[in-house]
Amino acid sequence: MVGDAAAGEREHRYPNDQRAATLWYHDHRMDFTGPAVYRGLAGFHIVRDDVEDALPLPRGERELPLMICDRAFAADGSFAYPGLDQGMRSLPGVEDDWMEGVLGDVVLVNGAPWPVHEVDAACYRLRLLNASNARRYRLVLTVPGGPDVPFVQIGSDGGLLPAPVEHQAIELASGERFDVVVDFSVLPVGTEVTMVNGLDGGTAGRVMRFRVVRTARDDSRVPSRLAEFEPLVPPDGAPQRTFRFSRGPVGDHRGWTINDTSFDPDTSLADIRLGETEVWRFVTDVHHPVHVHLDAFQVLRRGSGGLLDLDRGWKDTVDVRPAEIVDVAVRFSDHAGRFVFHCHNLEHEDMAMMATIRTV
Ligand SMILES: [Cu+2]
Numbered sequence: 001m002v003g004d005a006a007a008g009e010r011e012h013r014y015p016n017d018q019r020a021a022t023l024w025y026h027d028h029r030m031d032f033t034g035p036a037v038y039r040g041l042a043g044f045h046i047v048r049d050d051v052e053d054a055l056p057l058p059r060g061e062r063e064l065p066l067m068i069c070d071r072a073f074a075a076d077g078s079f080a081y082p083g084l085d086q087g088m089r090s091l092p093g094v095e096d097d098w099m100e101g102v103l104g105d106v107v108l109v110n111g112a113p114w115p116v117h118e119v120d121a122a123c124y125r126l127r128l129l130n131a132s133n134a135r136r137y138r139l140v141l142t143v144p145g146g147p148d149v150p151f152v153q154i155g156s157d158g159g160l161l162p163a164p165v166e167h168q169a170i171e172l173a174s175g176e177r178f179d180v181v182v183d184f185s186v187l188p189v190g191t192e193v194t195m196v197n198g199l200d201g202g203t204a205g206r207v208m209r210f211r212v213v214r215t216a217r218d219d220s221r222v223p224s225r226l227a228e229f230e231p232l233v234p235p236d237g238a239p240q241r242t243f244r245f246s247r248g249p250v251g252d253h254r255g256w257t258i259n260d261t262s263f264d265p266d267t268s269l270a271d272i273r274l275g276e277t278e279v280w281r282f283v284t285d286v287h288h289p290v291h292v293h294l295d296a297f298q299v300l301r302r303g304s305g306g307l308l309d310l311d312r313g314w315k316d317t318v319d320v321r322p323a324e325i326v327d328v329a330v331r332f333s334d335h336a337g338r339f340v341f342h343c344h345n346l347e348h349e350d351m352a353m354m355a356t357i358r359t360v
Contacts, residue, residue, distance in 0.1 A: 018047060019049060021157070022044070022046055022127040022157070023044070023047060024043060024044050024067070024131065024177070025043055026041055030263075031093075031350050034102065034347050034350045035083045037133060038081045039081075044127070055223060055226065062120070062123065062124045062220065063124070064124060064126050065127040066109050066126055066127065067109065067110050068107065068128065068129060068130055068131060068137065069108050069130075069131040069135075070105070070133075071104040072102075072104040072105055072106065082094045098347060099351075100134070101345045102134055102346075103132075104132075104204070107206065107207050109208045114207070114208060115208050116208070116209045116210075117210050118210075118211050118213045119184050119212055120218070121184050121189060121212050122184060122216050122220070123181055123184070124184060125154075126151075126179075126181075126182055127179050128170060128172065129176075130175065131175075133345070133346040134174060134345045134347055134348075135174070135204065136172065137171070137197045137199060138169050138171045138197060139151075139169060139172070139196070139198075139207065140196050140198055142193070142196055143187065143193055148169075150167065151181075151182060152167075153178055155177075155178070156178065156179070156314055157316045159296075160179075160226045161312055162225065162226060162227060163224060164222050164223075164224070165312060169198065171319070173317065174289050174317075176317045181222050184210065189212055192210070192211050194207075194210075195210070229313075231298065232297070233277070234300075239272075240279045241270055241278065241280050241281070242281040242283060243258050243280065243282055244284075245257075245283065245290065245343060245353060246260075246284070247285060248260055250351060250352040255353075256353035258354070258355045263340075263342075263356075268338070270358070271360055273359075274336060274359050277330070277331040280328050281326070282325070282327075284321070284324055286322050287319070287322055288345060288348065289319045289343060289345060290318050290320055290344070291316060291344040293341060294335060295331060295333055296314035298313075298315065299315060299327075301327050302325070303324060317344050336359050336360060337358070338357070338358055339357055340356055341357060342354035342355065
């Protein structure tokens, strides 16, 4: 025993037996994930494979994982997190003013505030991760006096898309990743390209800057076909489940619930057969980025419309907007046991918006 903490050890094995993908890891301690991630317990976990390695995508110095998050700082430079229990021991959650999620006024990219990165006039692969506790971004690449620079999306949370998709803006909620290629070769040397966040008019409206500093040889390109892609098509009669994400009481205080229940590790909200494709319907009150552990899923539709351009590919987090209904196809393939799904707004998660599922 060290103080009042139990000491012990346990071995975990991660076979990484999956397609190439931009994954990340972070502390997931029940009730205190928000303050732990806020203090820095998060990082990239990039999985590569032969399919991806064979593509002529930008690599080496021209492949940049970008972890984007917002933080607020106290006068002494420490992280300012409005947790109810600064010792992270007993009382989860944050002060009432931050119920909706904790936002900071400084944007960090890979830990640096508003950094500037010098680039060749060439194509770069950017692995974008929104590692913020609660902030959503609408990323746009602006150039003074010129048109915005487009993003060519090649991958999503769970790996490569079948084919590239061009976007003028990338909107990402907490936990989401977008794998994109940006072509700086169309810009004259000396150009400054600012990545802005269109969802904030203040200091969180700027993210980082690229400075094009030299011409350079570039053999990379984005092929029109990227990878084999298996659409998840739920068969007739596939199991359907509805999960409602909403504000609600947690014990004797305010919190967030799924189907009116707060997180209980011992009660399974769904028992799912391995290998079977199901349709899950997510229904929201306010914004909730819904994250499912274990296997990636595919978005089928939003409301009565189709999916958004940004919903394509294998996802593990889907940004469900206020009062929206999103249907996804899920299939768990090879691990039986207890897992969770939850809102990836970390304050919502800590205030009980998480549920246990079982694969059998
Ligand atoms: Cu939420």
